[in-house]
Amino acid sequence: MTSPVPKGQPSPLIQMAQRLTLSDAHFRRICQLIYQRAGIVLAEHKRDMVYNRLVRRLRDLGLDDFGRYLGMLEADPNTSEWQAFINSLTTNLTAFFREGHHFPILADHARKRTGEYRIWCAAASTGEEPYSIAITLADVLGQTPGRWKVFASDIDTEVLQKARKGIYRLDELKTLSPQQLQRYFMRGTGPHQGLVRVRQELANYIEFNVVNLLDKQYQVPGPFDAIFCRNVMIYFDKNTQQDILHRFVPLLKPQGLLFAGHSENFSNISREFWLRGQTVYGLSKDKI
Template identity: 55%
Template sequence: MSVAGQRLAPVFEAPPDPSHRREFILTDSDFLRVRRMIYQRAGIALSEQKREMVYSRLSRRLRELDMTEFTSYLTNLDDNKNSREWEEFTNALTTNLTSFYRESHHFPLLAAHASQCTQPMTVWCSAASTGEEPYSIAMTLIEALGGRASQAKVIATDIDTQVLKKAVTGIYTVDQVSKISPERLKRFFLKGTGAQAGLVKVRPEVMAMVSFFPLNLLEHQWPLKDPFDAIFCRNVMIYFDKPTQAKILQRFTNLMKPQGLLFAGHSENFSDISAAFRLRGQTVYSFEGKC
């Protein structure tokens, strides 16, 4: 009681349970199942801090399927290992952040490496997302190789089938190419007019160099045979645990030409994971041997 004889409200009150205001309830066991399932399916190790992301992205799938419970949704996936919904589940939990010439210090190194190779250049972009990275690679090869660039190949893969559909079109907004120099814009893009105003499209000669197809880095067999002069695996390993990272790096060694380059993301370090690669520059590694 207060001195005025009135009841005082407690100084500290427990915050209301946010699940009471939500459309769906994501229980602790549901969240653990999601983490287990995406790890087994794609090698992605979701942290405890990703709970809100999981709720937001998978809620869209529940609405699309007219379902009311995460538990039922996850059980249906577990009971149907070949369901096409696994693709949607994986797509929903895959983060795609990219831009043209992202981590720009990598591209001069790629150009210098290409100019030293006498055989047709081959590059694998293992996380192609919506296409900005593989097209940046192709444009770099054109600048470095000139007429020989028509013989170069860029293999672009991603686990997310939805972003690959976008990448294949080669169409982007003006904002998405705003940081590209006017010279490169003129050389490598077509400007939309009329109904396509505000859009640009990658020129056919650039698109012809790039082949897109889905690939899960955890697959037992990759549909790749010829060794590569360079592999871009940027901002991918951060989603995997150390054993998975080591396994993927080991598989890379079977697909790289001697002294081939491996490009990593700005927050990734492979030196303490694999002895097969030597640090050559800022987040760039070389596979020992000759080009």
């Protein structure tokens, strides 16, 4: 039986957090390691975020020093803790039908293509984006088996786990029409009141897998009619962005589309793509 914490004294976890310090040297090592593993560039102003996220890992592991934690990572390149490290430092900001101007473009593109329409969502996060893509394709192409498929990936295993479950708060679906809500989601009842789950009929069209965009070769079922890689490149430096875009080229079918985030400009970093619309790109070789 554990002894109660004396009145007025912080809990052991709070005490641990209070005596932990993140030195300049340790912060630099963290920045180097996450860059090497995931290509993510961390600026100095991210220091508090790094501390708050990683201190939870140290608590879980019973460690009281960032140096010991980093030493543990560096001692074993295959330890499962690397994935927890990456998960902790990955930012996942997403929403249903975020940057909504892309979806009518996607619908129009899919409507004009023949054969199975295949699309890769390269930063699936917790699933809102790939499900928005799936809803768009189901609306325009129907749900005939073999007509379309979404491949969704992320480097973060925790967010992919949530994406596979497809459970969301009802208030997160405000951008959907009542018809879409009814057609593609089931409402929770009783203790699940206020929650919705993606209907299996829609989920069957999506395949979720872990993909690190730093990999020299992607284990993805391309080529694709379209690739969504939105609000990801902002975390990479220019050389990494160029490498990733170069690897996208053979994965896009002729006249395929690449969708970028609102603050991303691929025209400045790659001659292999040209701007076709608002943050929508095509292959330069298709333009000739």
